[in-house]
Amino acid sequence: MDHFLYRSGTLHAEDVALSDIARVVGTPFYCYSTATLTRHYQLFTEALSPMPHLVCFAIKSLSNVAVLKTLGQLGAGMDVVSAGEYLRAKAAGVPGDRIVFSGVGKTREEMRLALEGGIRQFNVESEPEMRALSEVATAMGTRAPIAIRVNPDVDARTHEKIATGKSENKFGIPIARASAVYAEAARLPGLEVMGIDVHIGSQLTELEPFEQAYLKVADLTRRLRAEGHDIRRLDLGGGLGIPYSRSNEAPPLPTDYGALIKRTVGDLGCEIEIEPGRLIAGNSGVLVSRVIYVKNGEDRDFLILDAAMNDLVRPSMYGAHHDIVAVEEPAPGAEPRPYDVVGPVCETGDTFAKGRALPDLAENDLVAFRSAGAYGAVMASEYNTRPLVPEVLVHGDHYAVIRARPTFDEIVSRDTIPEWL
Numbered sequence: 001m002d003h004f005l006y007r008s009g010t011l012h013a014e015d016v017a018l019s020d021i022a023r024v025v026g027t028p029f030y031c032y033s034t035a036t037l038t039r040h041y042q043l044f045t046e047a048l049s050p051m052p053h054l055v056c057f058a059i060k061s062l063s064n065v066a067v068l069k070t071l072g073q074l075g076a077g078m079d080v081v082s083a084g085e086y087l088r089a090k091a092a093g094v095p096g097d098r099i100v101f102s103g104v105g106k107t108r109e110e111m112r113l114a115l116e117g118g119i120r121q122f123n124v125e126s127e128p129e130m131r132a133l134s135e136v137a138t139a140m141g142t143r144a145p146i147a148i149r150v151n152p153d154v155d156a157r158t159h160e161k162i163a164t165g166k167s168e169n170k171f172g173i174p175i176a177r178a179s180a181v182y183a184e185a186a187r188l189p190g191l192e193v194m195g196i197d198v199h200i201g202s203q204l205t206e207l208e209p210f211e212q213a214y215l216k217v218a219d220l221t222r223r224l225r226a227e228g229h230d231i232r233r234l235d236l237g238g239g240l241g242i243p244y245s246r247s248n249e250a251p252p253l254p255t256d257y258g259a260l261i262k263r264t265v266g267d268l269g270c271e272i273e274i275e276p277g278r279l280i281a282g283n284s285g286v287l288v289s290r291v292i293y294v295k296n297g298e299d300r301d302f303l304i305l306d307a308a309m310n311d312l313v314r315p316s317m318y319g320a321h322h323d324i325v326a327v328e329e330p331a332p333g334a335e336p337r338p339y340d341v342v343g344p345v346c347e348t349g350d351t352f353a354k355g356r357a358l359p360d361l362a363e364n365d366l367v368a369f370r371s372a373g374a375y376g377a378v379m380a381s382e383y384n385t386r387p388l389v390p391e392v393l394v395h396g397d398h399y400a401v402i403r404a405r406p407t408f409d410e411i412v413s414r415d416t417i418p419e420w421l
């Protein structure tokens with residue numbers, strides 16, 4: 001459920017008409033709903049109660065500091081994968097003991113930064129990383145809390161670019177080698193082993209791969225405990241998928257996911273962490289764009305928008321589907337017609353949808369891409385020197401620009417000219 005609904009014929013974010021925001025902010029822009037973000041976060045906390053748990057929002061999916069602050073104030077933890085994300089979490093006021101640091105290539109500088117600023121745990125992904133972290137922590141006179149990410153060799157049955165739990169993927173240590181790696185971790189002076197971490201992929205639309213992975217983690221917990229390790233935390237990653245198309249998709253709900261977690265690892269007495277990104281942010285955001293032209297091609301009509309692949313790359317990059325709707329509600333009974341929906345960027349790949357059935361649209365009409373809150377703004381670029389798309393946060397009947405559109409002066413003046421020119 002989200003809070004983007006038609007009211008008096010216009011699509012609203014909560015109590016604000018998207019057309020009103022467009023008039024002030026210009027298009028394209030991302031718009032997020034506080035109520036939807038809050039509700040999705042709470043679905044997870046409810047699903048995991050009464051187990052001790054922390055829901056760590058995967059910042060990579062939507063990293064605006066205002067959004068992080070919204071979630072942080074509800075008690076959310078954060079999953080970060082870079083110094084920049086760590087600093088965003090801190091800027092949002094999230095304390096270090098609610099931040100987990102994931103990622104296969106943490107540098108020593110990043111490790112130092114997090115140890116200085118406070119960290120709940122590093123999710124360590126390899127032996128070299130483990131040794132580096134131990135050295136950094138020892139030099140700072142401290143011990144780094146860690147979970148070791150295991151690769152359970154499970155097929156997440158999702159898009160190949162976002163599957164992470166198969167043995168051929170770069171993530172984690174093979175679960176078969178876990179005993180040896182945990183034994184080494186326990187010997188390293190700068191580490192304190194807290195638990196096990198696993199994340200098998202993103203946009204999972206079935207529970208079964210999670211079940212396979214979590215059962216393996218449960219077995220491993222028992223084995224490692226028998227080997228003398230105090231496994232007290234399980235970080236079960238993110239990945240629960242969302243319906244991108246309202247018409248025909250019904251992925252499992254957080255309640256089902258929570259029940260699965262209880263069933264598979266609930267009897268171990270561990271504190272549970274999860275790292276959802278998409279399920280919290282995805283349907284909490286839309287990308288609003290304006291029609292520049294309707295162009296009649298030889299055998300099709302092109303809807304040329306002022307948003308492009310640089311603003312929302314998922315369709316070009318993964319062939320992803322986003323529902324597109326008119327901001328002004330079509331009259332009942334109006335016949336939709338097919339359009340190829342494209343942006344102004346000079347690449348054929350700048351296509352959002354082909355043959356998409358939409359109501360009759362004309363120049364200056366507004367459309368909204370649904371389910372664009374996750375992996376939307378964060379993956380935007382300034383390709384074609386198109387200003388980075390702004391972000392707006394709605395809260396009830398008011399809204400704020402939470403990242404302004406840069407001016408052309410700002411963009412051009414970021415380049416510097418060497419003295420020989």
Ligand code: LLP
Nearest residue numbers: 058102199202203238239275276277278375
């Ligand atoms: N934890 C780790 C270690 C991850 O690598 C990810 C996502 C998450 C949590 C959050 O997963 P989520 O709950 O959002 O599925 N750009 C792609 C998605 C990349 C996901 C990368 N890792 C897309 O637009 O579909």
